[in-house]
Amino acid sequence: MFTGIIEETGKIQTIRKGAESSFISVQAKKIMQDVQLGDSIAVNGVCLTVTAFSQGGFTADVMNETFKRSSLGSLSTGSPVNLERAMPANGRFGGHIVSGHIDGTGTVSAIQKDDNAVWYTIKTTPDILRYIIEKGSVAIDGISLTVAKAERDRFSVSVIPHTASMTILPGRRVGDTVNLENDCIGKYVERLMGIQQAKNNITADFLMKYGF
Structure with missing residues (x-):
């Protein structure tokens, strides 16, 4: 989970789009202080998993579907990107709930x-x-x-x-x-409302009538 508070901007070092495997390498500094293999990092809002890293950056595998459904597919070497590490359990919630799964x-x-x-x-x-x-x-x-x-x-x-x-x-x-x-709150509320309406015929008019 992320908060939408960008920690730093990095740059694309390498981007490869293959038929079977694709990856990007990102130059970064601040977020590399405590990175570990398997960590989640949001790159322009897309949650990616660190598969390799060095002092100056990290690499992440990217599904071809992710390239197609996001703006990551338009990136090239040198493109600047927003970077945010997943929020620690003891961190401050400065933004809002961001999953890193773009819509x-x-x-x-x-x-x-x-x-x-x-x-x-x-x-x-x-x-x-x-x-x-x-x-x-x-x-x-x-x-x-x-x-x-x-x-x-x-x-x-x-x-x-x-x-x-x-x-x-x-x-x-x-x-x-x-x-x-x-x-994400709105999406969950809509989904749950739909389930309840199907089960109990609860509508917006019904809720308003009884003070909700």
Whole structure:
């Protein structure tokens, strides 16, 4: 589990996409202080398992399906990436619950300066937007952010200077693809509500009628 608070930005050293096996090697520094084989590291929001490491970086196997369903497939040697280690049990929960299992991708449709902040507007699909609510949480390339505005086919976030300085967001341009992970709480609630409705015919109107 992750929090969406990026620890550092690294760079892709090697990326190989093969018919049977694929992997990436990432140059990193801060997160290598206590890394072990088998550790989970989120790379642009995608949870990957460390299969080898050295003082200056780590390697992770990547399923071809992951390349297809995320923006990792568009990376190349030298590409900057957001990095976060899995949260320790005694760590502070600075962001929100992030699993590292992205729900899909979106496209940066607008970038607008607003005093010292920057607004990023992301266009995406209905299956992602159904869980996007104003003032709710979303992870963009693994970054925990608050939704400032939600529209029919897109949503916007306002990014403060500190967040921008610690992530790869300043390098994003209109048209770029980003990884998106919805707040998992909404997905679980929807699933459980569906099960209960099927069992007991409980509807939203029923809950409202009895004060829920």
